[in-house]
Amino acid sequence: MQLSSQSIMKHKPTDTSRRNFLKTATLGSLALVGSTSLLSTLAGCGEDNPTSPRTGERVEVNLNENGFEALREVGGILRRNFGSNRNRGKDVIIRRTAQTEFRAVSVVCPHAQCDIGTPNQNSVTCPCHQSMFSMQAGNFGARLSGPAPRGLDSFETAFNAETQILTITF
Numbered sequence: 001m002q003l004s005s006q007s008i009m010k011h012k013p014t015d016t017s018r019r020n021f022l023k024t025a026t027l028g029s030l031a032l033v034g035s036t037s038l039l040s041t042l043a044g045c046g047e048d049n050p051t052s053p054r055t056g057e058r059v060e061v062n063l064n065e066n067g068f069e070a071l072r073e074v075g076g077i078l079r080r081n082f083g084s085n086r087n088r089g090k091d092v093i094i095r096r097t098a099q100t101e102f103r104a105v106s107v108v109c110p111h112a113q114c115d116i117g118t119p120n121q122n123s124v125t126c127p128c129h130q131s132m133f134s135m136q137a138g139n140f141g142a143r144l145s146g147p148a149p150r151g152l153d154s155f156e157t158a159f160n161a162e163t164q165i166l167t168i169t170f
Ligand code: FES
Pocket: 109, 110, 111, 112, 113, 114, 126, 127, 128, 129, 130, 131, 146, 147, 148
C-alpha cells in the first residue's frame, strides 16, 4: 500500500534535540579554542549518561489491537513493557498528545534509577525521593520538582494514521 508522507507523523524528543544542539554548539566553540580537557569533561555530561540507553531498536504497535485502547483517544496514557531489549526491560509511558502525535518516556527516574509511580493526567511521582515529572502534553516527562537532575528519558515516536501503527524507537 502506498502511504502519503503527510499521513506519517514523527516526533523526536525535544530534550534530546535541545541537548544535541547545545552539545554541538558547545563542542564547536571549544574546538576553536583548542581546550581538549574541557571538551572531554563536557562530553561526559547529559545524554552521554542516559538512564535509558539508545539501542535504535524499533517496536511497532497497532492501536487497533487489544491492550492499546487507552491510546485511541487524545489524552490517553498507557504504561507498557516492550521486552528486555527495549529500555533495559523497563516500562515505557506513552501519551497521545494530539490526533497524530504521541510521546513516550522511560519509567526510570534519572535521580537514582527507581521506577516512577503510576501516572495521572497531570504528573507522576518517583516513590524513592519524590521527584515529580509532568504528564501534560506540553511538557511530557519534564522534571517538575525533587532531586532528579532532569526530566525522564524520552523515545522517538512516529504514527501512521492510515494503518494506526505507532512506532517507538529505543
Ligand atoms: S530515584 Fe527518583 S527521586 Fe530519587
